[in-house]
Amino acid sequence: MFEQIYEVVRRIPPGRVATYGQIARLLGMPRAARTVGWALHTLPEGIDVPWQRVINARGTISFDPDSPGAVIQRALLEEEGVVFDEKGRIDLDVYGWAGLDLAERQQLLERDP
DNA sequence: CGTATGACGAGCC
DNA sequence: AGGCTCGCCATAC
Numbered sequence: 001m002f003e004q005i006y007e008v009v010r011r012i013p014p015g016r017v018a019t020y021g022q023i024a025r026l027l028g029m030p031r032a033a034r035t036v037g038w039a040l041h042t043l044p045e046g047i048d049v050p051w052q053r054v055i056n057a058r059g060t061i062s063f064d065p066d067s068p069g070a071v072i073q074r075a076l077l078e079e080e081g082v083v084f085d086e087k088g089r090i091d092l093d094v095y096g097w098a099g100l101d102l103a104e105r106q107q108l109l110e111r112d113p
Numbered sequence: 114c115g116t117a118t119g120a121c122g123a124g125c126c
Numbered sequence: 127a128g129g130c131t132c133g134c135c136a137t138a139c
Binding site: 036037040055057 | 121
Binding site for chain 3: 001002024029031032033034035038039042
């Protein structure tokens with residue numbers, strides 16, 4: 001389960017962001033946004049997943065912006081060229097990820113249980 | 114096996 | 127705009 005989530009997150013191109021709900025929808029579980037958040041929250045360290053490119057539907061970092069993790073996330077995204085507005089929001093119309101194309105999505109969903 | 118727990122999201126006020 | 131309530135769902139215990 002988590003592997004599939006990580007797999008999708010790895011497809012997000014640098015400089016783009018996706019929402020938790022969007023990841024869930026791509027995996028065919030449109031209501032499991034919280035699960036996606038949990039998967040990234042409990043991400044093993046050192047694993048190759050660009051977790052910083054996943055934010056919430058409002059375009060903000062989804063936890064305390066002053067926490068060390070959030071500061072790192074914001075720094076990583078800014079390095080990739082993502083711009084935060086004065087309220088710490090990212091414009092999803094500009095930086096939002098279009099998502100997988102049909103073929104990629106199909107391939108992902110057909111993977112073994 | 115029932116409850117609790119969120120890096121969520123939509124809706125309502 | 128900002129805050130609160132509820133529904134959701136895979137894990138943890």
